[in-house]
Amino acid sequence: MRRKPRMRSVWVFHLNTGACNGCDIEILDVLTPYYDAERLGIKLVGSPRHADALLVTGPLTRQTYYAAKAVYEAMPPTPRIVIAVGTCACSGGIFYDSYAVHGGIDKLLPVDMYVPGCPPRPEEIIYGLAQLLGLVEKKVRGETYRDEEHEFRPEAPIVDRLWYDLRQVLTRIVGYFDRETVLNEFVSLVKEAYRRSNPRQALRSLVEEYCAKEEDPRIALAMRLLLNEFETLVDRYRDEGYPVEDLLKGLE
Amino acid sequence: MSYVTLPYPFKPVEAPPEYRGKPVVDPSKCIGCGACANACPPDAIRMEIDEAKGVKRLILDVSRCIRCARCEEVCPMGAVKLSREFELATPRKEDLVTVIELKLFRCRVCGKPTEFTVRQVEKAKSLARYLPKERFEEILESMTLCRDCRRSRYVSKLVEIEIRGYVGSMGGLHA
Ligand code: SF4
Ligand code: SF4
Ligand code: SF4
Numbered sequence: 001m002r003r004k005p006r007m008r009s010v011w012v013f014h015l016n017t018g019a020c021n022g023c024d025i026e027i028l029d030v031l032t033p034y035y036d037a038e039r040l041g042i043k044l045v046g047s048p049r050h051a052d053a054l055l056v057t058g059p060l061t062r063q064t065y066y067a068a069k070a071v072y073e074a075m076p077p078t079p080r081i082v083i084a085v086g087t088c089a090c091s092g093g094i095f096y097d098s099y100a101v102h103g104g105i106d107k108l109l110p111v112d113m114y115v116p117g118c119p120p121r122p123e124e125i126i127y128g129l130a131q132l133l134g135l136v137e138k139k140v141r142g143e144t145y146r147d148e149e150h151e152f153r154p155e156a157p158i159v160d161r162l163w164y165d166l167r168q169v170l171t172r173i174v175g176y177f178d179r180e181t182v183l184n185e186f187v188s189l190v191k192e193a194y195r196r197s198n199p200r201q202a203l204r205s206l207v208e209e210y211c212a213k214e215e216d217p218r219i220a221l222a223m224r225l226l227l228n229e230f231e232t233l234v235d236r237y238r239d240e241g242y243p244v245e246d247l248l249k250g251l252e
Numbered sequence: 253m254s255y256v257t258l259p260y261p262f263k264p265v266e267a268p269p270e271y272r273g274k275p276v277v278d279p280s281k282c283i284g285c286g287a288c289a290n291a292c293p294p295d296a297i298r299m300e301i302d303e304a305k306g307v308k309r310l311i312l313d314v315s316r317c318i319r320c321a322r323c324e325e326v327c328p329m330g331a332v333k334l335s336r337e338f339e340l341a342t343p344r345k346e347d348l349v350t351v352i353e354l355k356l357f358r359c360r361v362c363g364k365p366t367e368f369t370v371r372q373v374e375k376a377k378s379l380a381r382y383l384p385k386e387r388f389e390e391i392l393e394s395m396t397l398c399r400d401c402r403r404s405r406y407v408s409k410l411v412e413i414e415i416r417g418y419v420g421s422m423g424g425l426h427a
Contacts, residue, residue: 027421028367032255033257034257034258034260035257035260036258038255052283052407077376087315087317087318089317090315090316090345090348091313091315091316091345092316093292093294093316093318094293094318095293095294096295096316099373106345111274111283111343112343113341113342113343114315114342114343114344114345114348115315115341116314116315116316116339116340116341116342116348117319117338117340118317118318118319120338121267121271121338122262123258123265123267123338123339124338124340124414125341126260126261127261127338127339127340127341128341130261131341131342131343131351135261135307136261137263138340138341138342138343138347139339139340139348140274140314140340140342140347140348141350142346142347142348142349142350143350144351144352144353145279145350145352145353145355146279146281146353147354147355147369147370148355149279150279150280152281152283152371152374153280153373154371154375154377154378156266156344159381160328164328176270176321177269177270192420194291203258212318230404233393241384242382243381243382248390
């Protein structure tokens with residue numbers, strides 16, 4: 001890293017090198033009163049000739065390569081800070097192996113701050129800027145783990161597999177965010193049912209009880225679908241010779 | 253007096269619960285199967301086999317990650333999770349790389365590294381009680397051989413079948 005003088009206020013020029021606009025919108029967010037980057041002395045300017053720093057977004061397409069170069073050369077010779085905002089600017093991101101991109105602004109310019117994210121949240125961009133201003137410290141660092149340093153336990157795989165399959169079903173109904181919560185509810189019902197003498201029947205009545213109490217019809221629907229899918233899967237595993245019901249009884 | 257502006261970075265904020273931040277691989281769970289590397293759209297996760305050292309490396313480069321959570325979706329061990337960690341800005345790109353080194357299983361015939369990790373074989377062994385016996389032994393037998401030994405085993409099996417067929421047809425001719 002090149003040492004740059006610590007500055008009180010940084011004037012930035014926003015340079016889009018072929019971004020999908022996601023990152024650009026986040027940069028706009030940073031300038032809104034809610035995030036208000038100007039309280040940190042960061043000011044957006046309209047010309048690179050007035051800029052201390054470049055906020056670069058995008059994977060550096062072949063089209064923008066020379067324009068980006070011209071912008072950099074138009075900046076005053078110091079401090080010429082380059083901030084790569086977004087995964088695209090850091091490394092090319094999702095476009096990294098396209099014929100039309102160079103894959104990251106660091107292929108052309110020396111970068112002083114990488115802000116990964118697709119797009120990064122406004123807080124992430126502020127965090128990067130604040131680091132340049134010396135307000136916060138860097139948090140991440142590269143890690144190498146070796147397997148001998150970490151104990152490994154191969155866990156009960158078929159039951160795990162069962163939950164993964166059910167999770168897939170759930171994703172289609174309730175989406176990514178709610179699925180864990182709904183699945184955990186269902187798993188607790190399964191555990192409850194498999195403690196009783198007739199687990200199949202018990203699970204059905206437990207799910208019915210749950211659905212009667214649940215106010216959100218989508219969750220009730222998801223529960224019924226899960227029950228259906230669960231029974232199909234358990235039957236299939238049993239037919240293939242896996243002792244899945246015994247394993248379910250063994251769950252705590 | 254009330255303020256609209258968020259006091260960040262002077263006061264910490266938390267990402268919302270559904271936020272997908274930096275992917276974190278749990279080194280005590282990962283078996284090095286490479287499912288995540290296969291699924292990762294921008295190849296932020298790569299698998300590398302280092303035969304000289306006898307290790308397999310999972311290399312996660314967060315500076316290329318688009319946070320799609322496909323790795324989390326496919327991981328059979330539930331080893332990778334997208335955390336809510338978002339304060340990732342760094343002046344050095346190396347800070348964003350996580351490496352997990354897993355020892356490769358050595359071929360039971362010649363001792364050269366196979367393409368499976370020790371953990372993968374352990375995991376497969378833990379499946380023993382769920383699979384029919386012959387099927388399990390077949391899997392384990394081919395898992396514990398290196399590529400060359402596996403190839404020569406298949407070739408000799410094929411040759412055996414060929415010869416049997418040939419002798420059979422000769423027998424047919426003489427009759
Ligand atoms: S990092 Fe993601 S959001 Fe930003 S420009 Fe690239 S694709 Fe768009
Ligand atoms: S899919 Fe999971 S277990 Fe397989 S290599 Fe990736 S993190 Fe490891
Ligand atoms: S979240 Fe998506 S891009 Fe990031 S490592 Fe996982 S699969 Fe790759």
